[in-house]
Amino acid sequence: MKRSRIVNILASQEVGATVTVAGWLRTKRESKGGFCFIELNDGSCLRNLQVIAEERLSNYREEVLRLQTGSALRVSGTVLESPGRGQAVELRAEVIELLGETDPESYPLQKKRHSFEFLRTIAHLRPRTNTFGAVARVRNAISFAVHRFFQERGFIYLHTPIITGSDCEGAGAMFRVTTLELDRAPLLDGHVDFSMDFFGSPANLTVSGQLEAEAYALAMGDVYTFGPTFRAENSNTPRHLAEFWMVEPEMAFCDLDGNVELATDFLKFVFSYVLDQCREDMEFFKRFIDPTCVDTLEKLISQDFERLSYTEAVQILSKAEESFEFPVDWGCDIQAEHERYLCEKVFHRPLVLTDYPKTIKPFYMKVNRDKKTVRAMDVLVPKIGEIIGGSQREDDYQTLLDRMNELEINPDAYRWYLELRKFGSAPHSGFGLGFERLVQFVTGMSNIRDVIPFPRTPGNISF
RNA sequence: UCCCCGGUAGCUCAGCAGGUAGAGCGGGUGGCUGUUAACCACUUGGUCGGCGGUUCGAGUCCGUCCCGGGGAGCCA
Numbered sequence: 001m002k003r004s005r006i007v008n009i010l011a012s013q014e015v016g017a018t019v020t021v022a023g024w025l026r027t028k029r030e031s032k033g034g035f036c037f038i039e040l041n042d043g044s045c046l047r048n049l050q051v052i053a054e055e056r057l058s059n060y061r062e063e064v065l066r067l068q069t070g071s072a073l074r075v076s077g078t079v080l081e082s083p084g085r086g087q088a089v090e091l092r093a094e095v096i097e098l099l100g101e102t103d104p105e106s107y108p109l110q111k112k113r114h115s116f117e118f119l120r121t122i123a124h125l126r127p128r129t130n131t132f133g134a135v136a137r138v139r140n141a142i143s144f145a146v147h148r149f150f151q152e153r154g155f156i157y158l159h160t161p162i163i164t165g166s167d168c169e170g171a172g173a174m175f176r177v178t179t180l181e182l183d184r185a186p187l188l189d190g191h192v193d194f195s196m197d198f199f200g201s202p203a204n205l206t207v208s209g210q211l212e213a214e215a216y217a218l219a220m221g222d223v224y225t226f227g228p229t230f231r232a233e234n235s236n237t238p239r240h241l242a243e244f245w246m247v248e249p250e251m252a253f254c255d256l257d258g259n260v261e262l263a264t265d266f267l268k269f270v271f272s273y274v275l276d277q278c279r280e281d282m283e284f285f286k287r288f289i290d291p292t293c294v295d296t297l298e299k300l301i302s303q304d305f306e307r308l309s310y311t312e313a314v315q316i317l318s319k320a321e322e323s324f325e326f327p328v329d330w331g332c333d334i335q336a337e338h339e340r341y342l343c344e345k346v347f348h349r350p351l352v353l354t355d356y357p358k359t360i361k362p363f364y365m366k367v368n369r370d371k372k373t374v375r376a377m378d379v380l381v382p383k384i385g386e387i388i389g390g391s392q393r394e395d396d397y398q399t400l401l402d403r404m405n406e407l408e409i410n411p412d413a414y415r416w417y418l419e420l421r422k423f424g425s426a427p428h429s430g431f432g433l434g435f436e437r438l439v440q441f442v443t444g445m446s447n448i449r450d451v452i453p454f455p456r457t458p459g460n461i462s463f
Numbered sequence: 464u465c466c467c468c469g470g471u472a473g474c475u476c477a478g479c480a481g482g483u484a485g486a487g488c489g490g491g492u493g494g495c496u497g498u499u500a501a502c503c504a505c506u507u508g509g510u511c512g513g514c515g516g517u518u519c520g521a522g523u524c525c526g527u528c529c530c531g532g533g534g535a536g537c538c539a
Binding site: 110173 | 488490495497498500501531532533537
């Protein structure tokens with residue numbers, strides 16, 4: 001018989017139905033009255049299905065009574081109304097098949113709460129816990145919401161390269177990709193001769209698909225990427241990964257205002273979708289992870305994001321009575337403490353900061369008329385900080401070239417990117433969103449390593 | 464990479480002023496019960512992160528390295 005998902009059995013509550021389910025045993029409670037209770041979870045939802053196993057089963061004594069937490073089972077039986085509290089229906093087993101047993105001495109998961117630090121050391125088993133199951137389902141829902149949002153608005157999903165030839169995109173250290181043997185690399189004048197390498201020149205893992213997305217935006221109108229991104233920074237924080245997923249929309253004929261509008265619409269859409277589709281998991285996060293997470297999302301959907309310029313932000317900060325570790329001065333970068341102060345103490349809501357000094361932003365951002373600021377935007381949310389960073393792009397050939405020379409970036413490496421400003425250039429804008437930070441914000445999970453299945457961080461590649 | 468805190472049983476932790484290790488949970492056995500992180504009794508369980516030093520004696524003090532957490536920087 002075809003396997004039913006537990007989520008559907010619990011939702012339909014079809015008493016009398018004959019079903020087959022399969023999953024992993026979470027807990028078992030024995031009764032000497034000749035039966036036992038088995039809680040089965042198949043990952044389809046947070047809740048378990050209570051299975052009633054009775055003595056009359058042919059393998060009751062030899063197998064059923066010896067079942068351990070973690071065992072894989074297939075159960076066929078009848079859905080019945082449950083006389084006990086805590087569940088509306090339960091499954092009275094006719095057949096219980098042990099598919100994979102578990103040695104209780106060595107199985108690391110117990111039927112009690114584990115620390116996230118410990119669970120990180122068993123990343124292959126942690127999806128069998130309530131929290132990581134819920135994270136996986138919510139992450140999946142957010143992914144789907146991302147695609148749905150852009151698809152409904154006519155954006156083209158674009159696959160930008162993972163391996164890139166540009167060695168400096170201004171977004172941090174990169175991972176080198178090579179087929180050369182490190183201890184016997186061919187040398188030329190004392191340096192590694194990359195003409196002997198696979199691509200004939202140095203190659204790296206991408207830190208952003210933005211530049212390539214711009215090329216397609218200036219042909220297709222609106223595009224977005226959603227893929228893996230790599231940063232070789234030695235960042236050891238609960239907000240950084242060496243491998244993470246990034247969402248990057250890029251829109252032709254769109255200025256900074258349109259960009260801000262898309263970013264806020266996007267966040268609101270995702271939050272609504274998750275609250276709508278993952279109610280049970282979200283209630284779990286509210287109860288065990290962050291009591292404010294559901295309220296926060298509900299508030300964000302209804303309220304407007306505060307928008308102010310960098311200059312205005314600096315004015316507010318310099319008048320603040322708060323004592324900051326880093327002094328506030330026009331031209332300085334806004335520090336994490338400043339972001340938190342503005343978000344959590346002044347406005348009590350997410351913030352869109354725009355028009356930063358050009359000296360603290362990358363070369364590709366459009367320079368304002370004042371020649372001092374660029375059309376940049378950062379979306380800041382409480383706790384996480386910067387969740388979105390974007391800008392209107394410089395679309396004037398000469399200005400972009402001047403900026404590159406100013407920052408000592410070799411234009412030769414960006415010839416094709418510059419050409420986009422030569423042939424049918426148009427105003428265009430886009431942003432990048434760290435997908436895991438979004439999942440963190442939605443779920444309230446405090447460490448980014450717990451919202452991606454197998455986190456890659458400095459010194460950690462065990463799974 | 465920098466600052467602070469931590470690493471003791473499978474897990475979560477206690478171990479006060481240096482005197483050769485404890486609890487709860489888990490596992491095992493038995494009992495009880497339409498049970499809900501079930502309950503009760505008994506039982507099992509440790510190179511006290513690694514290396515070096517001080518000392519008659521180090522989980523405890525010192526040095527160093529490794530790992531984890533929090534904060535900062537870099538950023539998404």
